[in-house]
Amino acid sequence: MASVLRFADSEYFLSGNFEFDLERNQPILVDPLWKGTVLENHLHRFPLPTLNSKNSFCLVTSGSTGLPKMVWKEWEEIQKEITYWTNVSELKTLLSQTSKVQVLVPLCHLYGLLWGYLIPKRLGIQIQWTSSPTAGDLWITSAPQLQRALDSKIPLPLTAVVSGMKFPVPLARHLRELGGISVTEIYGSTETGGIGFRDPLRQNRFQILTDIETKVQLEEGISETELQIRSPFLSHQSFLLKENGWEKQTAPPSEYYSVGDLGNLTDLGWFLLGRKDRIIKHNGKRVSLDRIESEILGLGLGGEFVCVPVADELGDTIGLFYSGNNSKPEILQILRRELPESHIPKVLLTYPSLPKLPNGKPDYPTIIKLCFEEYQSLKNEKLNLKVNEPTNSQTSVLEILESILGIQPDPNQHLVYDYGMDSIQYADLILRLEKKINHKIPEEDKRTGYFASASGIEEYIKEKLYLLE
Structure with missing residues (x-):
């Protein structure tokens, strides 16, 4: 069986070509937006990987670099996940009350494929692919699409299933206030399949699916942990584009798979902080850039x-x-x-x-x-602008700090963290201290505990009197 690239738009599925390919080929499903772009060119640089099992296919994804990754999905994995979702009590009730779903997401991605095609098809629910949804039916959508509908005054659905980012609570609250819309958020990725779900208005944590085994990986120096899973929905093989071709990557079924997300796991569920590579230390605190984006989205x-x-x-x-x-x-x-x-x-x-x-x-x-x-x-x-502001040997450290921070500092308080001092203000501080002592402060001295507080800086200056001219 040969691997074939398919630009998987709605027509590809409506025509029955997906099922045809599963029987006779091994389709590699690509986002139609890639057609004619550099991303499509990547896919033609080397021979396509060959899958060695019947009824298997690949979903092509790309991260922030845009380099493709092909995730190998076994049809058995997909069938298990469809069966599971259609028997979750909360979602079973939701789907049983739905006669038609309006699909606003691409079917070439796992979330769209499952919720916009395979699950409705299993349940005999009418499917409508649209970029101009109408009120009433269940929407298979995303948080940004709901926000755009809200901004555009488009009538909203009664219910929506979303995925792709942590749904902003302010947006969920606003939607509920407007018309009683109920949102169910699915948590997972192309590699993992479904991991959990939640109502973002009522639940701070994702409820992990019962068939999934979980544990967490501790990391030194941080309070959050990385989630690891063993799951019947997990894809164990993928192909990553490297300089010399497609490199096959394998996750052994017996081992736990790290999902790349940090958070906190308790008996109440999984609190998602954000992607591991999207968490930074800012003003002394660990901050998720994903969370900031999510919160801003909810502000409309x-x-x-x-x-x-x-x-x-x-x-x-x-x-x-x-x-x-x-x-x-x-x-x-x-x-x-x-x-x-x-x-x-x-x-x-x-x-x-x-x-x-x-x-x-x-x-x-x-x-x-x-x-x-x-x-x-x-x-x-x-x-x-500040280099010409007067600072001399008689200027006190507290006066320097007050002019930089705009507030009167507490001598016993740590500057960088307690005051949120950024590097621009820190550079200004060092510049003025050097003018006060008429000497350049060595780089290694700047990294000592002296510069954590006003009293520490005063102590540094007294101990380094030999620097004064």
């Missing part, structure tokens, strides 16, 4: 928002890249009202539209580069 600000890490001397800080009509002061004012101080971005950059990869996902490398350049520009601008 309009436009698109992407959070990225921006490296500075004290670790990563937060860059917010967005499209929309709100000014930067307006955005900051809203975020300061809604989010903890540790989650407030230090860099805001607005463009008419977000840079995106050909597959429609945000182009994170470009966005990070633009935010870093903006951050450096702001830093240089602020330092140039």
